[in-house]
Ligand SMILES: [Zn+2]
């Protein structure tokens with residue numbers, strides 16, 4: 001499985017590398033590349049009344065990029081506040097199954113919760129959300145095991161509770177779905 005990591009706007013390069021390395025360690029037979037250029041966030045995605053970005057609009061852009069680059073999966077990494085219809089906010093979104101996924105660092109940063117910056121914690125959270133969303137692209141649903149990376153995160157505490165890997169059940173699903 002070939003995965004392209006696509007940075008949108010300003011995103012730390014070291015976090016992109018951590019994401020790529022972690023994806024390669026949990027998904028069998030996976031290779032990744034990181035796009036050098038920073039893609040601008042599609043203007044139409046911004047909702048001024050919510051002061052948030054519509055995740056679905058950006059996801060379609062990523063899908064186009066995946067097709068153009070002829071990769072199996074494309075993961076967008078952003079640093080803006082994302083929403084989806086009927087949700088106050090989301091950490092990320094993916095086609096389930098499909099080839100496009102995205103995560104945002106915006107609500108993963110300790111600063112968002114009034115805490116001092118912590119790059120290590122930010123990386124840990126980004127890695128978990130990235131694995132989670134790429135898991136969805138393979139068709140995996142949410143897992144009831146709160147420690148499994150496929151557990152749904154309603155708030156950041158639930159992200160912190162997860163391990164950056166699959167439970168036994170999800171692990172075997174991944175093995176079955178990756179050829
Ligand atoms: Zn999910």
Ligand SMILES: [Zn+2]
Pocket residue numbers: 143144145148149150151166167168169170171
């Ligand atoms: Zn699981």
